[in-house]
Amino acid sequence: MSANQIDKNQKQDVSNHSAVDQEKRKFLIATSAVGAVGAAAAAVPFVASMTPSERAKAAGAPVEVDVSKILPGDMLVSEYRGQPLWVIHRTDEQIAKLSNHDAQLTDPNLEVPQQPEYCKNKERAIKAKYAVMLGTCTHLGCSPAQNFAITADWDGGFICACHGSKFDLAGRVFKGSPAPTNLVIPKHQYLTETTLLVGEDKESA
Numbered sequence: 001m002s003a004n005q006i007d008k009n010q011k012q013d014v015s016n017h018s019a020v021d022q023e024k025r026k027f028l029i030a031t032s033a034v035g036a037v038g039a040a041a042a043a044v045p046f047v048a049s050m051t052p053s054e055r056a057k058a059a060g061a062p063v064e065v066d067v068s069k070i071l072p073g074d075m076l077v078s079e080y081r082g083q084p085l086w087v088i089h090r091t092d093e094q095i096a097k098l099s100n101h102d103a104q105l106t107d108p109n110l111e112v113p114q115q116p117e118y119c120k121n122k123e124r125a126i127k128a129k130y131a132v133m134l135g136t137c138t139h140l141g142c143s144p145a146q147n148f149a150i151t152a153d154w155d156g157g158f159i160c161a162c163h164g165s166k167f168d169l170a171g172r173v174f175k176g177s178p179a180p181t182n183l184v185i186p187k188h189q190y191l192t193e194t195t196l197l198v199g200e201d202k203e204s205a
């Protein structure tokens with residue numbers, strides 16, 4: 001390979017990393033309350049220096065979240081296994097509203113196993129105030145947008161701009177949505193009162 005070719009390839013490589021850096025930086029800024037076990041959220045140059053098998057391992061590593069940093073009514077967006085990971089700090093009002101619209105839901109009783117057994121409850125959660133779920137629409141995989149404002153006919157939740165699927169604040173899908181099932185809740189556990197670990201639970205640890 002000529003010196004010119006090598007130089008060109010290096011520039012291309014730097015440019016690619018730069019684009020990734022920009023995206024990752026945005027992600028890190030947006031998720032300052034998040035840490036990752038196994039360096040999943042470590043700086044990009046470190047990740048880039050890994051071998052493919054190390055990168056694959058890091059991509060599947062559990063993600064640690066300090067939920068004490070999430071204000072009531074707010075949502076933290078992180079990443080788990082290449083998908084958006086949402087942690088929502090629900091208010092008492094938002095929790096109460098979860099009982100308001102069962103008749104409008106496709107699977108209000110969580111018959112489809114889209115959540116671990118320990119989240120098969122009204123709030124779909126270990127702790128009622130913290131909802132943990134993957135922000136990937138179960139229709140074609142877009143990431144629904146949050147719409148938390150409570151109105152006369154909306155109890156807060158998410159709307160997928162792609163084809164209009166609607167989900168409540170427990171990730172349960174509304175009837176009439178093209179999405180066939182509720183959003184996925186990954187396995188998780190609390191290591192302390194405020195430290196959430198996503199990707200491992202007491203059964204798998």
Ligand code: FES
Nearest residue numbers: 137139140160163
């Ligand atoms: S991907 Fe969400 S409605 Fe189609």
